[in-house]
Amino acid sequence: MRRILAILMENEPGSLSRIVGLFSQRAFNIESLTVAPTDDNSLSRMTIATKGDDKVLEQIVKQVNKLIDVIKITDITDNKHIERELLLVKVGAMNDKTRTEVKRITDIFRGNIIDIGKQVYTVQLTGDADKLNAFIDALQHETEIIESARSGCVGMARGDKALRI
């Protein structure tokens, strides 16, 4: 089952390598991983999307928590949550018909065309992984995808719950 883990850890050199190393050492799956300092610069927040059965998930959470640099870990998929991912995609826009279609699909998905080249559009879209996948599918029917970059997901619990120290 797909799970999203939010991790709060010391913003120390080597912290990221400990997490990544742990996942490879214990053969845990990483679908995506994002990391950046938080509003408190001494802390990093990491979001990991992973897959595994309950037993594996339990081990992942415990093993990550055991790392000395990790302050908190929570499985945000346990409760109502918000999940967002950023997609940048460069697509072929060589004629009017394609340009119109790309613009139309982008509007439907509430994305933005943020850059244009001689024969390309670059589109930005945020949303959960499903939405991004659907958008790419739709674009692929109309034009050629030249390049795409996804940020990996970040997430947070809905409501008053917060992951803080």
Next chain:
Amino acid sequence: MTTELFTGAEMVVKSLSALKVKYIFGYPGGSVLDIYDAIFQQDEIEHILVRHEQAATHMADGYTRATGEVGVVLATSGPGATNCVTGIATAYMDSIPMVVLAGQVATSLIGNDAFQETDIVGCTRPIIKHSFNCRTLADIPDAISKAFYLANTGRPGPVVVELPKDILIPQNKGPFSITTDIKMRSYNPSTKGHPKQIKKAAQTIASAKKLVVYSGGGIVISDSAELLTKLVETLKAPITNTLMGLGGISGTHEQFVGMLGMHGSLEANKTMANADVILALGARFDDRVTNNVEKFCPNATIIHVDIDPTSISKTINAHIPVVGLVEIVMQQLLDELDEINYIPDETALNQWWQQINLWRDVKSNSYEQTADGKIKPQRVVEAMYKITKGEAYVCSDVGQHQMFAAQYYPFAKPRQWINSGGLGTMGFGLPAAMGVKLAFPDKHVICITGDGSIQMNIQELSTCSQYNIPVVIVTLNNRSLGMVRQWQDMVYGGRHSSSYMESLPDFIKVAEAYGHVGIQIDTLDELEEKLTQAFNIKDKLVFVDVMVDEKEHVYPMQIRTGAVDEMWLKKGVKA
């Protein structure tokens, strides 16, 4: 008044002094010469020069296992540090606190593939509890103090501190201060078990008809053998120990049913398989215990007490997990049992013990020694037990001799049995024994080993000469890699691929070349006399080379893929 300034190297030594370190085990080299210079100019801490850095780690490890004090290793950058890797992994697998100070090239050279540069923090990342990259002078005392704290609290383990050359040199000086009162917001190991879980555990124990206590290395590390014995005597239940947990209760205690697992006793494994409640204390359901996890004790309710949450329900699902220090949780359990006026169910207990005694009657730990035959290795261990009155520190290498020692030397006390259980590191025995002897010069310290294992760190005979460390080395010499060959006999159609030892040295001459005493034992009738002679030599290292039956296998042995209690009693004989 001006503040006194110190070099980084001096800060290293001052930090270790502040942490009451008595010994450093190490080997000098370019990047740590400043530290060696600082060591030279003080006399609080003694440095023991080994002959290979791996031995430094095992020596520190043995010292720690015997005393409970954190062992300290010092190695230079590059090969010095990488030579420590096996020893760090050994300590990690057995939860042994250790601090490894590893040199590093100057910060300006890091990443340049400089001479003797290795990313030791990267190399050791999967086998340490934590590590520190020092980059400034001020990092040094803080990192060392935190390293000790982390190594020795919660589930203990090794910590690596990387020290680049340019923060150690005399040109850089700074003020020194160290705090040993460490607080870290990201590290707060549990101590007490959750009261609700304790209640549940006590109730489950109270309603058990066939209870067994299964205890491991956690009891030894936490020095809670006395409390364990009290708990077990309150419960009147059988107790089994893991390989790492031997000595957690006296090996001759009437409730002790022996070691469990792959080469455990039949009664221990049968008791586990038939129990309705298993109380696991500081043990981690290792695969060398469980055998096939699918068939492991299907009818038992499992109470698992461990300081490390990752150990719980990792291989075997725990019905009642209790996270906490085992010594505190055991006291909580005793208090709770008292609270609920616990009295063991005598009828059920009698039936349980009657059953266990039938399994005991099989005498699964037995062997046949004919009067005119070759010396059986088990007989050598029994003789050592008799001569040392069961009071020796027994440090083992890895292989058949390790199992024979575990089976035939009942340990009265914790910390008496010192072996690499988790990683199974050949070459561990001799340096570990040296570390123990350093701590307890007046005790018998045995290194029980084989002709394979001893050659993996035999160079340390030189260190023993230099510091006069008179351990007794007993080599069960079967001219082969016995445990490998046993598996080849049982699983690989008797094809002895690379498991024989040709060109063995004359160990007696080797020992003598280093200035030690060598004693050769070839026949059964000279065994006890010559062993006694070896243990009577107090001021010199004695290397006893015992020619044992090369065909002997370790039994009993769990049948592969079987349940915990499915065992071979001897060749072709199932229990």
